[in-house]
Amino acid sequence: MSAINYATAFSPKVAESFFKESLTDSATGKDYSFSGAKTVRVFTVDTVPLNNYSRTGANRYGEPVELGDTVQELVMGDDKSFAMTIDKGNQADQMNIKGAARAMKRETEQVVVPYIDKYRFDKWARGAGIVKGLSGAPTKANIVELIFDAGAEMDNRLVPAAGRTLFLPNTYYKLLALSDQFIGVDRLGEKALSKGVVGEVDGMTVKRVPDSYFPADVYFMVKWKGSTVDPVKLQDAKIHKDPPGLSGNLLEGRIYHDAFVIGAKADGIYVAAAASAVTAAPTVTVANNKAAIASATGGAVVRYTLDGSDPRYSDSAKVYSAAVDVHAGDRVRAYACTESGYASAVTDKTV
Structure with missing residues (x-):
C-alpha cells in the first residue's frame, strides 16, 4: 500500500514534479488509419529496371516483367492503463490537495506522455x-x-x-x-x-x-x-465519483497506441x-543450389527473403535455420538482429 501523507494547516500545496510536452508528436506519421481495425496491411508496389529500346523484333520495349508488390502487416500491440483512488477521508485530511482532475492531469503529463515518447524512440530506432x-x-x-x-x-x-x-x-x-x-x-x-x-x-x-x-x-x-505511422487508437480517461465500494473518486485511464516503421x-x-550494439551483417554463400546464411554476431536471429523484398519489413520473410533451396535468378536478401541490439544492414545476393 502506498504511504498517505496527512497535511497540516500550514501546508496546503503540493510540490509538483516537472514534466515535458510530447517531444515526438510533431514528427509522427499519420498516413495510414487504424480506425475500426487492429491490423493494417501496407502494400508497396515494386518497380522494374529500364531496358535499351530495340527498333526491331517483337518486344521492342524489352521482355515484360510482372509487376510485384511487398506486403507489410502492422498489428497494434501496446495497450496500457492506470487506476487510482482518492478516498474522501484522505482528501479531507489533506486539505483537498489531491483533486481528481489535477491528479488525472498530473498522471498524463508525468507518466503517460513520457512513456509514449520513450516507446516511439525505441520502435523507431529498432526499425x-x-x-x-x-x-x-x-x-x-x-x-x-x-x-x-x-x-x-x-x-x-x-x-x-x-x-x-x-x-x-x-x-x-x-x-x-x-x-x-x-x-x-x-x-x-x-x-x-x-x-x-x-x-x-x-x-x-x-x-x-x-x-x-x-x-x-x-x-x-x-x-x-x-x-x-504512429496511431493512437484509444485515449480514454474517466473519473468515477463514489463508485460502489468506495467513498471518494476512482480514476481510470487507458492509452492504446503503437509505432511502426514503413x-x-x-x-x-x-x-x-x-x-x-549494431549486429553484423550476415554472409550469404551459394553452392549446389543451396544458400547458406551466417551471422558473425553470436545469438543473432537471421531473417531472409528470396523474392527480393526487404526481410526487415516484408511478410514473406522467414527465420533462417538451415540452408535453403535457390534457383538461378533468385535474389537472397538477409539481415540479422539480436534481442537487445540494433538490426544489421541487409545483405543482398542474386543467384
Whole structure:
C-alpha cells in the first residue's frame, strides 16, 4: 500500500514534479488509419529496371516483367492503463490537495506522455532503415560532421529534405550547442521552443531529449516525418465519483497506441549508435543450389527473403535455420538482429 501523507494547516500545496510536452508528436506519421481495425496491411508496389529500346523484333520495349508488390502487416500491440483512488477521508485530511482532475492531469503529463515518447524512440530506432555503428561516442570536435554525414546518407537514398527532425540527447546536444556551425534558436520563436525545438542544423529541426528517453547505445537519431505511422487508437480517461465500494473518486485511464516503421520509407530514419550494439551483417554463400546464411554476431536471429523484398519489413520473410533451396535468378536478401541490439544492414545476393 502506498504511504498517505496527512497535511497540516500550514501546508496546503503540493510540490509538483516537472514534466515535458510530447517531444515526438510533431514528427509522427499519420498516413495510414487504424480506425475500426487492429491490423493494417501496407502494400508497396515494386518497380522494374529500364531496358535499351530495340527498333526491331517483337518486344521492342524489352521482355515484360510482372509487376510485384511487398506486403507489410502492422498489428497494434501496446495497450496500457492506470487506476487510482482518492478516498474522501484522505482528501479531507489533506486539505483537498489531491483533486481528481489535477491528479488525472498530473498522471498524463508525468507518466503517460513520457512513456509514449520513450516507446516511439525505441520502435523507431529498432526499425530504422539506416543504422550507423560508431566506434566511439560523438565529441565536440566531430558531432557536426557526424550529423552532416547522416544528412548526406539520407540525401543519397532520396529521402526528402523537408520534414527531417534531429533528436539529440542532452549529453550530445551540449556538444552541438558549443559548435560554431550550430544555428541558434532566435528565429524559431517561443512557440517552437515550447515543443522542444532548440535550433536547426543542416536543414534539420533540432530537438533536445532527456538522456533517459533514448534507447540504450543510441547517440542521436534523424527522422523524416513520413517514415512511420504512429496511431493512437484509444485515449480514454474517466473519473468515477463514489463508485460502489468506495467513498471518494476512482480514476481510470487507458492509452492504446503503437509505432511502426514503413519498410518502403525506412531510410527516413537514421540512427547513430555504438558499434558494439549494431549486429553484423550476415554472409550469404551459394553452392549446389543451396544458400547458406551466417551471422558473425553470436545469438543473432537471421531473417531472409528470396523474392527480393526487404526481410526487415516484408511478410514473406522467414527465420533462417538451415540452408535453403535457390534457383538461378533468385535474389537472397538477409539481415540479422539480436534481442537487445540494433538490426544489421541487409545483405543482398542474386543467384
